Amino acid sequence: MAGDQVVRNTQSTISTCPDPMMHFLLKNSQQKIAKYVYCTPGSPIWGYGVAKVVDSSHPEYKKGDLVWGLTRWEEYSLITNVPETSFIKIHHTDVPLSHYTGLLGMAGKTAYAAVFEVGRPKKGDKVFVSAASGAVGQLVGQFAKLAGCYVVGTAGSKQKVDLLKNKLGFDEAFNYKEENDLEAALKRYFPEGIDIYFEHVGGKLLDAVLVNMKEHGRIAACGMISQYDLAEPEPLKNLFQIMLKRLHIQGFTHRDYDHIVPNYYEFVLPYIRQGKIVYVEDIVEGLENGPAALVGLFTGRNFGKQVVALAPPQKQP
Amino acid sequence: MAGDQVVRNTQSTISTCPDPMMHFLLKNSQQKIAKYVYCTPGSPIWGYGVAKVVDSSHPEYKKGDLVWGLTRWEEYSLITNVPETSFIKIHHTDVPLSHYTGLLGMAGKTAYAAVFEVGRPKKGDKVFVSAASGAVGQLVGQFAKLAGCYVVGTAGSKQKVDLLKNKLGFDEAFNYKEENDLEAALKRYFPEGIDIYFEHVGGKLLDAVLVNMKEHGRIAACGMISQYDLAEPEPLKNLFQIMLKRLHIQGFTHRDYDHIVPNYYEFVLPYIRQGKIVYVEDIVEGLENGPAALVGLFTGRNFGKQVVALAPPQKQP
Numbered sequence: 297m298a299g300d301q302v303v304r305n306t307q308s309t310i311s312t313c314p315d316p317m318m319h320f321l322l323k324n325s326q327q328k329i330a331k332y333v334y335c336t337p338g339s340p341i342w343g344y345g346v347a348k349v350v351d352s353s354h355p356e357y358k359k360g361d362l363v364w365g366l367t368r369w370e371e372y373s374l375i376t377n378v379p380e381t382s383f384i385k386i387h388h389t390d391v392p393l394s395h396y397t398g399l400l401g402m403a404g405k406t407a408y409a410a411v412f413e414v415g416r417p418k419k420g421d422k423v424f425v426s427a428a429s430g431a432v433g434q435l436v437g438q439f440a441k442l443a444g445c446y447v448v449g450t451a452g453s454k455q456k457v458d459l460l461k462n463k464l465g466f467d468e469a470f471n472y473k474e475e476n477d478l479e480a481a482l483k484r485y486f487p488e489g490i491d492i493y494f495e496h497v498g499g500k501l502l503d504a505v506l507v508n509m510k511e512h513g514r515i516a517a518c519g520m521i522s523q524y525d526l527a528e529p530e531p532l533k534n535l536f537q538i539m540l541k542r543l544h545i546q547g548f549t550h551r552d553y554d555h556i557v558p559n560y561y562e563f564v565l566p567y568i569r570q571g572k573i574v575y576v577e578d579i580v581e582g583l584e585n586g587p588a589a590l591v592g593l594f595t596g597r598n599f600g601k602q603v604v605a606l607a608p609p610q611k612q613p
Numbered sequence: 614m615a616g617d618q619v620v621r622n623t624q625s626t627i628s629t630c631p632d633p634m635m636h637f638l639l640k641n642s643q644q645k646i647a648k649y650v651y652c653t654p655g656s657p658i659w660g661y662g663v664a665k666v667v668d669s670s671h672p673e674y675k676k677g678d679l680v681w682g683l684t685r686w687e688e689y690s691l692i693t694n695v696p697e698t699s700f701i702k703i704h705h706t707d708v709p710l711s712h713y714t715g716l717l718g719m720a721g722k723t724a725y726a727a728v729f730e731v732g733r734p735k736k737g738d739k740v741f742v743s744a745a746s747g748a749v750g751q752l753v754g755q756f757a758k759l760a761g762c763y764v765v766g767t768a769g770s771k772q773k774v775d776l777l778k779n780k781l782g783f784d785e786a787f788n789y790k791e792e793n794d795l796e797a798a799l800k801r802y803f804p805e806g807i808d809i810y811f812e813h814v815g816g817k818l819l820d821a822v823l824v825n826m827k828e829h830g831r832i833a834a835c836g837m838i839s840q841y842d843l844a845e846p847e848p849l850k851n852l853f854q855i856m857l858k859r860l861h862i863q864g865f866t867h868r869d870y871d872h873i874v875p876n877y878y879e880f881v882l883p884y885i886r887q888g889k890i891v892y893v894e895d896i897v898e899g900l901e902n903g904p905a906a907l908v909g910l911f912t913g914r915n916f917g918k919q920v921v922a923l924a925p926p927q928k929q930p
Contacts (some may be wrong), residue, residue, distance in 0.1 A: 498853060512869075517855050519856060528850065529851065532848060533847070535815060535819065535849055535852075537864075538834050538864040539812075539815075539835065539836060539865075540864070542863075542865045542866060542869060543863075544861075545855060545861070546859075547858060547861070548856075
């Protein structure tokens with residue numbers, strides 16, 4: 297089995313992380329949407345996790361290596377035909393390994409791409425972050441603050457709003473569930489309009505944002521969680537704003553930005569070591585609790601990046 | 614009146630050109646939409662035209678200069694505070710002056726920006742053009758063909774579809790009014806999907822396009838004519854495709870691309886002189902016929918770039 301490797305999932309406390317997108321993919325997996333079919337009904341789900349190599353015939357990976365990338369919801373995974381780009385070796389172990397399921401993994405790469413590749417902020421830009429306490433949103437807000445922006449986030453509970461304002465350093469935050477008129481709420485926080493919007497929600501919120509964008513505003517769209525679970529997508533009516541305001545909208549996933557990982561680590565590792573980045577993880581123990589944690593993402597039950605610990609350190613072989 | 618100049622509108626056969634956008638701006642001029650208020654009720658309408666300078670105290674323009682840019686729907690205009698960028702001197706007079714209201718003016722600049730700045734076509738890319746027989750669309754299609762693309766256009770009459778296929782060199786064209794299911798029509802012409810879409814229409818057509826875009830497709834949005842005249846904009850439901858296909862959408866107007874005019878002329882003038890660019894103009898005589906021509910744009914009555922000739926050559930002073 298040249299090129300194959302067997303990995304033990306979660307030599308750290310963490311291994312597989314349920315992600316909102318995964319739910320959408322599961323639901324639609326029979327339809328072969330693009331190339332994102334992460335699971336086959338009856339087989340283990342794929343997920344971004346941290347693992348230790350226990351056996352390998354692949355020249356780039358040897359026994360004992362720590363890696364992060366696409367593994368499966370199972371204790372041991374046999375990984376064949378590793379694409380170089382979707383399995384990344386872990387070199388920095390002075391930071392929690394759990395970070396590689398989020399802050400130093402897919403979520404971090406997504407947030408870095410959203411801010412610096414798509415948003416391209418100038419100092420003083422007005423930035424709005426949806427799903428702001430989530431895996432990506434909390435980093436987007438902090439990275440935009442580091443770039444000198446004014447940052448407002450929205451989330452769905454008082455606890456999350458407090459987190460944004462008191463722990464993550466957002467300038468302002470509000471609970472979208474308490475706003476009857478999202479357009480007016482945004483006008484209140486952005487009287488001069490929004491320069492950059494980080495889109496993880498879609499639907500009504502996106503429609504309200506479009507009206508509040510400034511000319512030449514940028515929208516980095518890496519998720520539309522409100523739409524994944526609807527039988528019919530929510531209709532939007534403010535698309536004309538794209539033309540009127542000359543907006544730039546970029547849909548993307550982290551997979552478009554594998555090449556920026558070295559730059560991202562160079563940027564973020566010093567901040568992590570200095571304690572200047574806060575990253576909230578919501579860890580549940582045991583694979584048996586994974587499905588409930590995944591479903592919880594859609595009712596807002598999680599608090600920060602949702603992680604499932606398969607093999608806590610004390611149980612490591 | 615330092616910096617002022619008086620221009621005689623239309624020393625060529627052409628002077629002021631009604632444009633779809635203008636109608637929208639007229640309708641909404643009381644609302645001060647962005648900075649595009651081209652008219653004040655009771656005053657002459659602004660429009661892109663060709664004029665000869667009859668008097669000037671501006672250092673860059675002297676008596677006899679031919680110019681194109683924002684003039685008014687009147688025989689003589691007093692232009693004050695000329696912004697350097699919105700008034701462009703005409704140096705090439707071996708091509709019809711009427712072209713400066715379209716092919717070598719706003720429409721040409723828009724089409725060039727749409728194709729080469731936003732669309733960035735690769736040879737073999739599949740390109741879809743809406744409002745394809747209009748001022749901008751007919752050029753977008755021809756420029757995309759020059760870039761080696763497969764080009765399909767849509768328009769609203771058999772006559773226009775024939776023009777696209779038989780005169781303008783589009784690979785295929787269809788009448789959107791004869792299609793009950795626009796999504797299926799696009800699937801027929803683009804079985805593998807659309808790489809680049811030139812958006813001048815909006816509404817239902819945009820919604821159908823979103824579903825048919827390829828991954829990493831680009832949408833150059835410089836008009837949404839179907840929406841200008843609606844009390845309520847048409848709702849769209851396929852926005853999720855932006856994220857799923859990682860689309861790049863860029864709203865823009867020609868005003869964002871004043872700096873590319875020299876490059877554009879270098880590109881297009883040889884093709885015009887060699888007769889390799891076809892440009893259809895629909896010229897009505899006399900300012901008194903201007904309003905009807907403007908309204909005609911919204912019922913598809915025009916055929917190519919709509920122009921109003923204020924002062925035919927024989928009447929020039």
